[in-house]
Amino acid sequence: xxxxNENKFIENLVKNFARSPGQVNSLxxxxxxxxxIPDSDLVLAITxxxxxxxxxxxxxxxxxxxxxxxxxxxMSDLAAVGAQPAGIxxxxxxxxxxxNEYLNSLQKGIKDACHECHVYLIGGDTNYSSSLQMSGCGxxxxxxxxLLTRIGCSDGDHLxxxxxxxxxxxYAFTKLIESDKNKTGEISYLPKAKLNEGKLINEYASCCMDxxxxxxxxxxxLIRLNNLGFIIEPGIDELIHPDALKxxxxxxxxxxxxxxxxxxxxxxxxxxxxxxxxxxxxAAGKIKWNPKRLGTVTNEIGLFISKQRTYHRIETDKIRxxxxxxxxxxxxxISQLLIFDNQWP
Amino acid sequence: xxxxNENKFIENLVKNFARSPGQVNSLxxxxxxxxxIPDSDLVLAITxxxxxxxxxxxxxxxxxxxxxxxxxxxMSDLAAVGAQPAGIxxxxxxxxxxxNEYLNSLQKGIKDACHECHVYLIGGDTNYSSSLQMSGCGxxxxxxxxLLTRIGCSDGDHLxxxxxxxxxxxYAFTKLIESDKNKTGEISYLPKAKLNEGKLINEYASCCMDxxxxxxxxxxxLIRLNNLGFIIEPGIDELIHPDALKxxxxxxxxxxxxxxxxxxxxxxxxxxxxxxxxxxxxAAGKIKWNPKRLGTVTNEIGLFISKQRTYHRIETDKIRxxxxxxxxxxxxxISQLLIFDNQWP
Numbered sequence: 001x002x003x004x005n006e007n008k009f010i011e012n013l014v015k016n017f018a019r020s021p022g023q024v025n026s027l028x029x030x031x032x033x034x035x036x037i038p039d040s041d042l043v044l045a046i047t048x049x050x051x052x053x054x055x056x057x058x059x060x061x062x063x064x065x066x067x068x069x070x071x072x073x074x075m076s077d078l079a080a081v082g083a084q085p086a087g088i089x090x091x092x093x094x095x096x097x098x099x100n101e102y103l104n105s106l107q108k109g110i111k112d113a114c115h116e117c118h119v120y121l122i123g124g125d126t127n128y129s130s131s132l133q134m135s136g137c138g139x140x141x142x143x144x145x146x147l148l149t150r151i152g153c154s155d156g157d158h159l160x161x162x163x164x165x166x167x168x169x170x171y172a173f174t175k176l177i178e179s180d181k182n183k184t185g186e187i188s189y190l191p192k193a194k195l196n197e198g199k200l201i202n203e204y205a206s207c208c209m210d211x212x213x214x215x216x217x218x219x220x221x222l223i224r225l226n227n228l229g230f231i232i233e234p235g236i237d238e239l240i241h242p243d244a245l246k247x248x249x250x251x252x253x254x255x256x257x258x259x260x261x262x263x264x265x266x267x268x269x270x271x272x273x274x275x276x277x278x279x280x281x282x283a284a285g286k287i288k289w290n291p292k293r294l295g296t297v298t299n300e301i302g303l304f305i306s307k308q309r310t311y312h313r314i315e316t317d318k319i320r321x322x323x324x325x326x327x328x329x330x331x332x333x334i335s336q337l338l339i340f341d342n343q344w345p
Numbered sequence: 346x347x348x349x350n351e352n353k354f355i356e357n358l359v360k361n362f363a364r365s366p367g368q369v370n371s372l373x374x375x376x377x378x379x380x381x382i383p384d385s386d387l388v389l390a391i392t393x394x395x396x397x398x399x400x401x402x403x404x405x406x407x408x409x410x411x412x413x414x415x416x417x418x419x420m421s422d423l424a425a426v427g428a429q430p431a432g433i434x435x436x437x438x439x440x441x442x443x444x445n446e447y448l449n450s451l452q453k454g455i456k457d458a459c460h461e462c463h464v465y466l467i468g469g470d471t472n473y474s475s476s477l478q479m480s481g482c483g484x485x486x487x488x489x490x491x492l493l494t495r496i497g498c499s500d501g502d503h504l505x506x507x508x509x510x511x512x513x514x515x516y517a518f519t520k521l522i523e524s525d526k527n528k529t530g531e532i533s534y535l536p537k538a539k540l541n542e543g544k545l546i547n548e549y550a551s552c553c554m555d556x557x558x559x560x561x562x563x564x565x566x567l568i569r570l571n572n573l574g575f576i577i578e579p580g581i582d583e584l585i586h587p588d589a590l591k592x593x594x595x596x597x598x599x600x601x602x603x604x605x606x607x608x609x610x611x612x613x614x615x616x617x618x619x620x621x622x623x624x625x626x627x628a629a630g631k632i633k634w635n636p637k638r639l640g641t642v643t644n645e646i647g648l649f650i651s652k653q654r655t656y657h658r659i660e661t662d663k664i665r666x667x668x669x670x671x672x673x674x675x676x677x678x679i680s681q682l683l684i685f686d687n688q689w690p
Binding site (some may be wrong): 114 | 354355358359362365366367368383384385398401435437438448453455468473474475476477480484486
């Protein structure tokens with residue numbers, strides 16, 4: 001597989017840094033960092049996420065959504081390690097001329113997202129700058145004897161998801177690409193971190209990752225980290241959120257591009273060992289949740305879409321690098337993406 | 346006392362947010378937030394600090410210093426609560442056209458500061474933007490039976506410092522105010538978080554706060570939170586770092602303005618109850634450290650500078666608000682500041 005630009009950049013950034021002996025996970029191996037707490041059965045799960053490009057590109061222009069996402073981005077990382085969230089610190093970088101109305105809406109988004117996640121705002125920092133930027137640092141606790149990371153699946157495990165994919169990319173399409181006259185209507189985008197599901201997944205799963213960067217990036221990262229492959233069994237249309245499907249078809253584009261874009265939907269992708277599938281599904285039923293099975297883990301490296309017993313191999317590495325390579329040119333991105341259309345059944 | 350703009354803004358920002366039942370400190374009461382860890386004798390100390398205005402104004406134009414301060418700002422908060430640091434997460438917001446040389450120097454500053462504090466880089470986030478902005482989220486642990494906050498001093502306690510004041514303001518003066526032709530030379534500014542001192546202070550002190558916003562702001566905040574006053578006994582010149590003193594005198598300005606500016610030096614200001622002073626000084630001697638006594642805590646609210654048995658009351662509230670009120674106009678700031686000169690002995 002090709003190297004991934006983003007991974008390479010991060011590896012280069014920290015190549016001279018020693019790892020903490022108290023850190024359970026290695027680089028890129030976990031959605032949230034996992035740190036031993038001395039003399040405790042708990043491990044600290046902690047993560048930082050900044051909302052910058054989303055604001056600068058106009059993808060997030062609603063202050064309520066910006067506040068909401070500042071919380072949800074890091075809460076979703078905590079969900080992916082099955083942690084119980086304990087708090088969030090938020091650093092506001094705000095323009096000097098910000099209106100009270102804008103600031104109130106931003107704070108309302110933060111407050112509602114905290115309420116949704118049953119988490120408290122613990123502290124923060126405030127700075128003034130020419131443009132709005134937000135950073136959220138979420139943290140929580142997880143039992144040290146049940147740690148869940150992006151690594152650990154085996155051949156024969158079953159791949160599951162907490163929900164549909166593509167809503168983040170559909171939202172981005174309407175905001176950044178679709179011209180006004182062709183508008184198919186607003187896409188309602190206000191993702192919720194899958195915290196309750198994450199805690200249950202933690203009890204049964206062999207690995208887990210959130211789809212904050214979209215389905216293809218997430219699968220590609222899991223392939224690399226586990227040195228394994230994934231076979232997707234349902235039809236592509238069954239994976240995609242109905243609103244995203246409607247949008248892509250109205251625009252005469254193939255369904256799968258909703259899986260390819262880098263703006264995710266914050267679902268969890270996770271694997272359950274074969275022998276645990278029944279008990280997992282039964283436990284999920286008790287919290288009135290019906291997990292969606294996607295396929296199986298295979299020893300052959302790559303993403304495979306199955307159709308009529310034929311496996312179509314998808315170049316996840318090349319698709320994942322594409323957004324970087326077009327330097328943020330959205331229309332060029334779509335046209336380059338379509339080069340890969342023949343891979344999809 | 347007048348309300349402080351910064352406090353008022355933060356109180357307004359979070360006025361609709363509930364406090365976490367697991368949070369030990371109230372708003373503004375502690376340099377780092379203190380969170381109970383379930384079934385543990387430890388408390389999590391956690392803090393976030395962003396370096397934004399310092400970069401935008403040109404105050405920090407050396408990438409090494411920017412990296413260093415990204416770590417030190419939050420490590421100093423941990424020092425002020427006497428915590429053992431456990432890690433730092435850093436969110437980089439970097440310009441697309443950043444050079445490798447610049448990035449390497451930034452990372453070197455981060456690495457050296459981590460090494461200085463015996464702390465590890467745990468994780469982070471990377472975003473691209475038009476301008477560089479950095480956020481550091483430091484965390485550590487402290488025993489739940491010895492919590493140190495900004496609150497707790499009493500009449501008769503002794504006020505101490507870990508070192509001299511004014512180096513941060515002297516540095517800012519050379520960077521932002523002094524014209525090139527009058528340059529008195531570079532001020533060497535690379536503050537170190539007082540982590541070892543903080544751990545010892547934690548055993549003896551009744552309250553503690555770092556001087557990241559300068560001496561006057563720190564004293565003003567301690568006055569408000571404790572509803573008490575402080576009498577400073579040494580001469581002003583004895584409080585100020587020799588390099589800062591040299592600078593201010595070369596520029597024919599009064600010594601005390603090095604205490605007034607908002608760019609701090611990251612020393613710790615703390616109070617020791619009368620009965621513990623001897624044992625504190627003796628314990629400090631064992632780690633070859635000679636704490637510097639500044640004066641006493643008094644029931645009369647305010648900052649008092651003592652000279653020949655006369656107490657001069659300083660309007661810390663008005664001095665503290667001044668920087669905000671001049672909208673960042675540095676020369677206006679100095680001229681407005683000098684209006685308060687008659688208060689100082």
